[in-house]
Amino acid sequence: MQLWMFVVLSLVKVIVVLVIFLTAVAYTVLLERKLVGRIQNRWGPSRVGPFGLLQPLVDGLKLFLKEDIIPSGVYRPLYLLAPLIALSCSLLSIAVIPFGAPMTWHGMRLFEISDLNIGLLILLSVTSIGVYGIALSGWSSNNKYSLLGSLRASAQMISYELALGLSLVGVVLRAGSLSLTDIVKVQAVHGIASWNILGGGQIIAFFVYLMAAYAETNRAPFDLPEAETELTGGYHTEYSSMKFAMFFMAEYGNMITVGCVATLLFLGGWTSPFGDLIPPPQNLVVQALAPLFWFVAKVFCFLFLYIWVRGTLPRFRYDQLMGFGWKFLLPVAMLNIVGTSLVLSLL
């Protein structure tokens, strides 16, 4: 294939994925407001458009039009850089995620921006760089609440990164590869029975991943970095208008990415839960769209769970958070690795 065609196709893929991803981010916010509303026995946004469906549009417009205030005491270069780091890390990680079956057109993957044989490591490394956005925003704001929030966030993210990384080792052991496509292919054999969460025996790893992911994305019940009652807003206290929106988008983008990763690693990715019970469709369009449907459905379930947990669980205390991460999740993840490798070596 010629170089120009590769460039053009890649650009088209990047733009399409970016637009869909950002729309998904906006509607995840709406989903959260709706669901938390129903959990708290109220309606949630319902005025703009049918069922409040146009609310994200209006919210975006509001954030664009708001006055952008830069406090005089901030350290400007880093204050401006921090939201950019946070958002770009959040957007970067979607690039390695395969959304659908590995179909090719002129040698290009259709449902994936790039298929890398170290996809999982890329995700982990982008997560570890994402800490800087939060750490720098808190420090450069020159505000004690921001600094405390960002210190909490970075300490929490570093601590839970370990448990998160170790919980994925069992999955990698089973697939024998770090490529996300390969990891899904291992789970594709017998439908739901061969997903990592059931047939793969990685259900403990799944729960470790789930809890570590809540902490990594600074979401309830581990949302101490932005605990309003103690820290006003946490690391983004001094940010307004689009800069605040960038942190906001980064948080929800990370939520979606985490959902995608959970789907790929534990829930069988784009494969259908019925396996061979339903014969594969003959129509090419259905063949392409059915995996996309399963993928989106699984990610949606994961996001629903995320919001459900936020609506029901109270916030942890900080020492409980650290103790839980280091003294419970980390040993459990290590035991899971030992157990998985023992079983795999015996099989």
Added chain:
Amino acid sequence: MHLVLFLIFALFALAGAVNLLLQKHPINSALSLIVVMSSLAVLYLLLGAEFLAMAQIIVYAGAIMVLFTFVVMLLNEGREEKTWGSHTAKTLGFPAVAVLLAVLSATILRAGRHYGMISLSDGVTTTQELSRVLFHDLLLPFELTSVLILIAILGAVALARKDNGEA
């Protein structure tokens, strides 16, 4: 293609390193070091060492540099002070660095003749090949190194605890 990328990121690495020395504020220096680490990761990737590249970002640019920035953020140290030592370092430092670089490059070039060189457009060394070397051919040194690191961690914890008594 490889050469263009190599030039760009080598330039980034060098610019980051020079900026690290020139910056007066410690947090700017720390951030320049992150740029250096990340550019090095890209250079590893260009040489086909994909696992090493990612480990470089996860461990060095991610974990270790976060600790650096943490310390800078907590101490909130303002500007650097010039002492007698820094003048000596300047006069002795540049020749010392030049000598060190010369020795290092000579050693590496000589070792290259024994072990062979890799060029920019060579194939990728997969993680499987790397782990076969680490966990099969070099198993004993690898495990010994990990035990050594564990001892170092325990030692650091013990030293840090000494001042507080039964903290």
